[in-house]
Amino acid sequence: MYSSNRIAYWMSDKKLQKINWKEFEKICIKYNFEIFKLDLNKSLESQGPFNVFLHKLTDIIALENQGDPKSSHIIKAVECYISEHPSIIVIDPIPNVRRLLARYQCYSIIHATGLHKYGIFTPNFCEITSYDKEKTIQQLKDANVRYPFICKPLLGHGSKKAHEMCIIFNEKYLKDCRAPCVAQTFINHNAILYKIFVIGQQFYFVERPSLKNFYESDRKTICFASSDISRANSQSSLSVLDPEDISVQEIKPNPKILQKIAETLRLAFEMDLIGIDVVIENSTGKYGIVDVNAYPGYDGFPNLYDALLQCIISKVNNKNQITDCMISNDNPSNIVLNHLNNT
Numbered sequence: 363m364y365s366s367n368r369i370a371y372w373m374s375d376k377k378l379q380k381i382n383w384k385e386f387e388k389i390c391i392k393y394n395f396e397i398f399k400l401d402l403n404k405s406l407e408s409q410g411p412f413n414v415f416l417h418k419l420t421d422i423i424a425l426e427n428q429g430d431p432k433s434s435h436i437i438k439a440v441e442c443y444i445s446e447h448p449s450i451i452v453i454d455p456i457p458n459v460r461r462l463l464a465r466y467q468c469y470s471i472i473h474a475t476g477l478h479k480y481g482i483f484t485p486n487f488c489e490i491t492s493y494d495k496e497k498t499i500q501q502l503k504d505a506n507v508r509y510p511f512i513c514k515p516l517l518g519h520g521s522k523k524a525h526e527m528c529i530i531f532n533e534k535y536l537k538d539c540r541a542p543c544v545a546q547t548f549i550n551h552n553a554i555l556y557k558i559f560v561i562g563q564q565f566y567f568v569e570r571p572s573l574k575n576f577y578e579s580d581r582k583t584i585c586f587a588s589s590d591i592s593r594a595n596s597q598s599s600l601s602v603l604d605p606e607d608i609s610v611q612e613i614k615p616n617p618k619i620l621q622k623i624a625e626t627l628r629l630a631f632e633m634d635l636i637g638i639d640v641v642i643e644n645s646t647g648k649y650g651i652v653d654v655n656a657y658p659g660y661d662g663f664p665n666l667y668d669a670l671l672q673c674i675i676s677k678v679n680n681k682n683q684i685t686d687c688m689i690s691n692d693n694p695s696n697i698v699l700n701h702l703n704n705t
């Protein structure tokens with residue numbers, strides 16, 4: 363049991379409280395898994411061995427990204443330990459989490475999936491790199507980003523700042539773009555958003571409030587914190603539809619399309635714990651992916667911890683099968699051994 367069923371985890375205390383982690387510990391014990399919180403300030407070697415590492419290190423990765431030496435030291439130590447123990451199952455691999463954190467890269471990955479064949483898209487986007495107005499106009503034009511558009515910070519997790527956004531309605535207020543940032547065409551969707559929560563091969567979706575419809579106009583920039591918009595109990599005035607939009611018929615999501623999105627993005631990001639935010643465009647009925655999050659809140663996911671442990675068990679089993687296979691006849695060194703034995 364010691365080496366094959368030992369889970370190390372690391373999450374912030376805030377996250378652990380939010381998701382009632384004690385419940386998961388109980389389930390692990392029931393299924394004969396030993397589980398412990400890794401101390402990132404101590405030698406990792408002295409806390410091993412373990413065969414699964416489950417984490418939400420996004421805040422520390424974000425700080426590392428901003429040049430914080432302590433965070434950089436922690437992440438390097440974790441990466442070094444993982445590379446010295448390649449049999450550890452990491453949920454999710456740190457390079458893949460890094461890729462997802464960078465919004466521009468994240469949207470580029472979605473764009474490259476070929477999901478457009480199924481009426482699924484990610485709104486046009488580009489990186490705004492400076493406060494030079496002419497340059498910005500050109501960058502928007504090249505990527506076909508239309509007004510209104512949302513400006514999102516480059517880094518998608520890890521601080522309050524990562525969630526401060528604005529909606530820009532015209533060229534006059536381009537100066538409000540907080541460069542560097544990602545600009546993304548605003549998709550009218552009648553203030554309803556669907557959050558798809560993925561745990562390995564399982565997924566679940568919930569409906570949430572979202573931003574109301576907006577149109578190109580001469581109005582001033584609107585700034586908002588994304589955390590005020592799409593939580594289960596959010597009641598932002600930005601989510602209240604204008605009278606002329608109230609009669610727009612609500613389009614119910616097709617679970618098969620949401621499943622296609624969940625399966626495709628899980629493979630594209632090579633991550634098991636993701637949340638995907640989807641809106642249905644009023645004018646086309648197409649599904650727009652506007653955000654992907656690492657290890658989301660899973661608020662409303664039924665039997666969350668059974669699903670999480672099932673995901674871990676299936677990864678452990680897969681790994682064991684691969685290992686068995688490697689020490690079977692297919693392994694070249696064993697072929698040599700067999701050959702020697704037979705002569």
Ligand SMILES: Nc1ncnc2c1ncn2[C@@H]1O[C@H](COP(=O)(O)OP(=O)(O)OP(=O)(O)O)[C@@H](O)[C@H]1O
Pocket residue numbers: 485512514518524525526546547548549550555571572573588589591592639641652653655
């Ligand atoms: N392209 C878009 N068109 C229309 N509305 C959008 C678009 N992108 C984002 N939104 C709205 O803005 C909100 C915040 O955007 P986004 O999800 O990218 O921010 P975030 O900080 O990553 O949020 P989260 O806390 O969910 O990770 C969404 O919940 C949605 O209501």
Ligand SMILES: O=P(O)(O)O[C@H]1[C@H](O)[C@@H](O)[C@H](OP(=O)(O)O)[C@@H](OP(=O)(O)O)[C@H]1O
Pocket residue numbers: 376377380418420421518519520521524557592593637655657658659660661
């Ligand atoms: O579960 P949903 O509704 O998708 O919300 C997630 C947000 O999208 C993330 O941005 C939050 O992460 P950060 O606080 O690490 O940015 C993330 O925070 P958490 O780690 O505190 O759960 C979630 O709140």
Ligand SMILES: [Mg+2]
Pocket residue numbers: 518653654655
């Ligand atoms: Mg996000």
